[in-house]
Amino acid sequence: MVFAIRVQSLVIAVALASSATANWLPVRRTPALSARDAPGNLAPGSFSNCTSYTTAVSGDTCSMLEAAANISFSDLLRWNPELNTGCTNLAAQEAYCVGGGGDACPSLYTVVSGDTCPSVEANEGLTAAQLLALNPWLDSSCDLEIGEVLCVGPDSAPTSTVTIGTSSVTPTSTVTATVTTSTVLPTTTTATATTSTASPTHTNIASGSWTNCTTYYTVQTGDSCISIDTSYGIAFSDFLRWNPEISSTCDDLEAQEAYCVKGSPACNKIYTVASSDYCAEIESDYGLTAAQLYALNPWLDSACDLEVGENLCVG
Structure with a gap:
């Protein structure tokens, strides 16, 4: 009986200590959830298969969320595509993905007073x-900005490329772009569309889309994310990452705006969903676990619903 009382007291003491420590965190964080158990107050567009979420409160900033979760701003934006790069639309009482969204930056640096990009580059060997x-x-x-969390490594680059025809931004010059491709089973996607390459004169880049891509595509009426992914041989995961303002349902694609269709890093192996495909079958074909497929394609919903024509990243 005495032993049981001592054990119970120890458990209570540990719980109280943990609670006290948690109160020092700069933001309130929700408990870690399973990859298929998103919170009910999930922010629109945020990945629904993450392992950790935090509910923003009044006064929170993106830098505070990054510091508390020990993630880079790049990952916060990628896992929560509706957030803009100015982080002016962070909504209180909404839950944001702060862990387990896949491909997290492994090396971080928090900006301090006096930092400049050249000094960070020199210190980190970039x-x-x-x-x-x-x-x-x-x-x-x-x-x-002081407090911003930068990703400082590693810088991975595509390992397999194929040349496609391009048209230049100006009528007097021609630039050749490359896109990542690989042979997949049973479907291989090949880029065939004409593109324009990135340059400082691009004036119609969609809000929030990466500005350092090598290839952009200007959306025409009737285009869809699937048709763009197919034309450029890219995974939907990459298209969402390079164009953070696009929602996972792709219902906000804007005609006459240019979207990044070639950035880095990119998925090395792509599979195009065919009729009657289902996630378990694809996982088996490519030697993936369910968790791995979700990590490579964090836009998949909890039921792993697939749409014919979607480009999955499978390696």
Whole structure:
């Protein structure tokens, strides 16, 4: 009896200590949830298969969420596509993905007073192009804000490329772009569409889309995310990551706006959903677990519903 009372007291003491420690966090965080158990107050467009969420409260900023969850701003934006790069639309009482969204940056740096992009690049052994590729939300002036969490490595690059025809931004020059491709079973997607390459003169880039991509596509009336993914041989996961303002339902694609269709890093292996496909079958065909398929395609809903023509990342 005495032993039981001592054990119970120890459990209560640990619980109280944990509670006290949690109160020092800069934001309130929801408990870690399973990959298929999103909270009821999930922010519109945020990934629904994450392992950790936090509910924003009045006064919260993106920097506070990043610091509390130890994630980069790049990942916060990727896992919560509705957030803009200025983080001016963070909504109180809505839950945001802060962990388990897939492909999290493994090396972080928190901006302090006096930091500049060149100093961060020198300290972390990065070029300006690498820093921008890892943090595509940075503006052309590379302005930094104290408390922002930068991704500083690694900078992975596509390993397999194929050349496609392109048209230049100006009628007097021609630029060749490359897109990542790989052979997949049973369907191989090949890029066939004509594109325009990125340049400082691109004036119709969609709000929130990455500004350092090598290829953009201007949406025409009747286009869909599936048709764009198919034309450029890219995974829907990459299209969403390079164009954070696009929702996972792709109902906000704007005609006459240019979207990134070639950025880095990109999925190395793509599978196009065919009639009668289901997730378990695809997982078996490609030697993936359900968790791995979700990590590669975090836009999938909890039921893993598939649509014919969708491009899944399978490796």
